[in-house]
Amino acid sequence: MKVRRIDHIVLTVADLEKSMRFYHEVFDMPVLKEQNGDDLITLRCGHQLIRLQKAERPTDLKAAKPTIGSADLCIVAGDNLDDIIHHLNSYYIEIIAGPIEKHGAEGQMTSLYVHDPDNNLIEIAVYKNK
Structure with missing residues (x-):
């Protein structure tokens, strides 16, 4: 088998609307209409999807x-770190750790950590020289 990439992940959440607003507003992830319903919301995250379910x-x-709040994932941002920090502060999102120098799938990166409304750990990474 030749695995190419991850297509989507599914996060289990307590409140679909609250989580959808968080990912849409804070991370500017478009909400896709084709898969939406009472029990599943789909958002675009770059070339991948994040689906929210109860x-x-x-x-x-x-x-x-x-399980609600059991995810730990990393998203890659295209903005500089100062702009990301300012953006998170404007939404009153607490940065629980960072900036921290890390090594990711594409090399050296700097990461910030936040929690989503369900306490999933979200790492926001900015790659060096990308």
Whole structure:
């Protein structure tokens, strides 16, 4: 098998609308209409998708124990770090760690860490020389 990339991730959330507003407003992720419904919201994150679901979503195609607040993911930003910090502050988003120098899939990066409304850990990374 030749794996190319991750297509999407699914986050289990307590409140679909609240989480959708957070990812749409804070991270400027467009909400896609084609998959939206009462139990699933899809947002575009670069070339990938983030889907939001509630734990009780009526489907067999989900994790065995979908748990609110158990995700830890990294998104890559195209802005400079000072602008990102200013943007997060303007939304009253607490930066819980960072800036921290890290090594990611494409090399050296600097990361900030925040929590989403469900306490999922969101790492915001800016790559050096990218």
